[in-house]
Amino acid sequence: MTTYENTEENGMNERGALLDFPGADELATAGLVEPLSEPALARVLAEVEAAVATEGTTGTTVITGRAGLKAGGGTVTPIRGPSGRRRILIGMLTTAAVAAGVVTYANTSAAPASTGTHSGVRADTAAVFLNDISTVAASQSAATGKYWRDRTTVGDSYISQSMVQSFVINGKLSTKGKLPDWQLGPKDLDWKGLDQLTTDPAQLLALLQTPPRPKSISPFDQAASLLTESPASPKLRAGLFKAMSGLKGVKLVGQVKDSTGRGGTAVEFAEAKSVGRVIVDPKTSAILEYTFTWTAGASKGKVTHLTVLSSGFTDKIG
Structure with a gap:
């Protein structure tokens, strides 16, 4: 007879059994806390890894890595096994999770796992992630070149310092002409304007939140476009x-x-x-893909996406 069969005979449901361990109350009420320093985080992870090794369990997801911890994205999964040992180990993992500032995502929605959608995610976890990615972006090396190149699944796009856009698709070069300036609130920015733009987050947010102009794209799309298709500096x-x-x-x-x-x-x-979505590489801050989906109107259901294989400066086309 398994542990769960025993608990059912005692009238205790599975949720109650899973939450019957030391630290459950702290995990339920911890919410989102500030992440630990690197040395403290290393100690927490070492203790968790040692506990898992001692227990000898397999197939258990404990924490989704250092990046996940820092961004508030960890998972503590109940471990099935002898009841007493399981409760002790889960208690240790819970203590580590709370101490490290881990947010536990409860994926109870009917959405497929491949969508990455988590129910019960706190509203401020996007802010935590984006702030963490900001640090990654700032750490990247600055570079220069005559052109900004985006290599996509369709072909290669080149933007010159004079804002002329060219494409290489299936080995054939074509020039589209002058690219419209990038939008940022009330500003229309060319290559030179990016270098003169403030890098202060509060001022950039104020620009994005400026009342929209006719035919302007959303603040999210404005930022996503600059991050995906422009030679913005690491600081910007x-x-x-x-x-x-x-x-x-x-x-x-x-x-x-x-x-x-x-x-x-x-x-x-x-x-x-509509809904706009960007997929970010958490290791480099690069935008991997931008997707735009119409959710209403005549174009409802239409999806367009830009998948960027690589991007950066170059001194020649082709």
Whole structure:
């Protein structure tokens, strides 16, 4: 007879059994706390790893890595086994989770796991993730070049310093002409304007929150476009990620895969008739994919996406 069969005979449901361990109350009420310092985090992870090794359990997801901890994205999974040993180990993992600032996501929705959607995610987890990615973006090396190149699943796009856009698709070069300036609130920015733009997150957020102009795209789309398709400096990219974290309505989707199968973390922004989503590589801050979905109107159900295989500066086309 298993542990769960015993608990059912005692009139205790499975949820009650899973929450019957030391630290359950702390986990339920901890919410989102500030992450630990690197040395303290290392000690917590070492203790958890040692506990798992001692227990000898298999197939158990404990914590989704250092990046997940820092971004508030960890998972503590109940371990099935002898009741007493299980409760002790879960208690240790719970203590580590609470101490490290882990948010436990309860994936109880009917959505497929591949979508990365988690129910019960706190509204401010998107802000935590975007602020963490801001730090990653700021740590990237600055570079220069004559062109900004985006290599996509469709072809290669080149933008010159004079804002002329060219494409190489199936080995054939074509020039589209002058690219419209990038939008940022009341500003229209060209290549030179990016270098002169403030990198302060609060000022960038204020620009994004400026009342929209006719035919302007959403604040989320403005930031996503700059992060995906422009030669923004590491400092500007860092500021834009932080500014995005201050936009109301930005939500953390979670771990997903882009159209090529690469893993990343997605955030999205819903408007009245559409939803915009970006998938970010948490290791580099690069935008892997931008997706735009119409949710109402004549184009309802239509989805467009830009999948970026790589991006960066270059001194020649081709």
